Amino acid sequence: MDIPEEFRRRDYQMFRGIPLASLFVENWKRVEQFQVRPDDLLIASFPKSGTTWMCEIMDLILNNGDVKKCQRDAVYNRVVMLEFAGVTTIQPGTEVLSRMPSPRLLRTHLPISLLPKSFWENSCKVIYVARNAKDVAVSSYHFAGANILHPHPGTWEHYLEKFMAGKVMFGSWHEHVTSWWEKRNDLRLLYLFYEDMKEDLEREIRKLLAFLEKDMEEEVLKIIVQRASFQVMKENPMTNYETIPTHLLDKRVSPFMRKGICGDWKNHFTVHQNEKFDEDYEKKMSGTTLSFRTEI
Numbered sequence: 001m002d003i004p005e006e007f008r009r010r011d012y013q014m015f016r017g018i019p020l021a022s023l024f025v026e027n028w029k030r031v032e033q034f035q036v037r038p039d040d041l042l043i044a045s046f047p048k049s050g051t052t053w054m055c056e057i058m059d060l061i062l063n064n065g066d067v068k069k070c071q072r073d074a075v076y077n078r079v080v081m082l083e084f085a086g087v088t089t090i091q092p093g094t095e096v097l098s099r100m101p102s103p104r105l106l107r108t109h110l111p112i113s114l115l116p117k118s119f120w121e122n123s124c125k126v127i128y129v130a131r132n133a134k135d136v137a138v139s140s141y142h143f144a145g146a147n148i149l150h151p152h153p154g155t156w157e158h159y160l161e162k163f164m165a166g167k168v169m170f171g172s173w174h175e176h177v178t179s180w181w182e183k184r185n186d187l188r189l190l191y192l193f194y195e196d197m198k199e200d201l202e203r204e205i206r207k208l209l210a211f212l213e214k215d216m217e218e219e220v221l222k223i224i225v226q227r228a229s230f231q232v233m234k235e236n237p238m239t240n241y242e243t244i245p246t247h248l249l250d251k252r253v254s255p256f257m258r259k260g261i262c263g264d265w266k267n268h269f270t271v272h273q274n275e276k277f278d279e280d281y282e283k284k285m286s287g288t289t290l291s292f293r294t295e296i
């Protein structure tokens, strides 16, 4: 598993107004031509919002809580990322997915404007996971420090400015969460929040089951809640990204399963940064009914 030297720590490439890893941009034709199937299940999110958590939960649900089955591979192989490309020994997400039998479970961080055309024709079910901007900024700062697909994040102060300006991978958090939110009634879409999952995971899994029109025995539901807990996922090599080599994702800089809490932003934001962030946030989010909790 490797990434060519020239693509490591490289600046994002602007693609239709969105900063992306240049390896993803090079693969774009395949993404554009990708055939979504009506029975696909798509997990969508802005990065660091609890995507992996949702992937594990959905795989457990679809396999009826069969723990052994859900240990068959690392979570990023069980739920393939549509736009992923670049590791030389791994095929692009589009290629892996096109060979996969239905019903497929896939994930994306793409803003809604960049989805392939076939998504609008075949409109599969979508589960969108959103997390409050402050915790996402903190989590993505640590992740960018560890992951060589990102340019070096620099200082926290510098990174936070970039985050606010939407100059991070996949662009503006504000635009991402609101544009998916605005479409929630036009699509078969369930919009869930990381903070709600932290507060009561069983309740949120019940929402997923209703959305999927799936019955589940109470005992199985309990197993899923337990397997999807932060501690179990942190210790599980199939969910904690331990299987990604250190030269690609340096877990000494930051483990993938880092803290898994709501409100870690308070350990990072200065009073001044918080005020500035809030002011900018109010402006960008003023036109939406979407609201977030930054503590629970």
Ligand code: A3P
Binding pocket: 045, 046, 047, 048, 049, 050, 051, 052, 053, 135, 138, 139, 140, 142, 228, 229, 230, 231, 233, 256, 257, 258, 259, 260, 261, 264
């Ligand atoms: P932190 O860096 O704040 O700890 P993504 O999968 O979208 O990249 O999101 C990663 C974030 O989700 C990380 O946040 C990670 O710790 C958190 N996460 C993953 N699994 C979780 C779980 N079971 N419970 C709570 N948070 C979880």
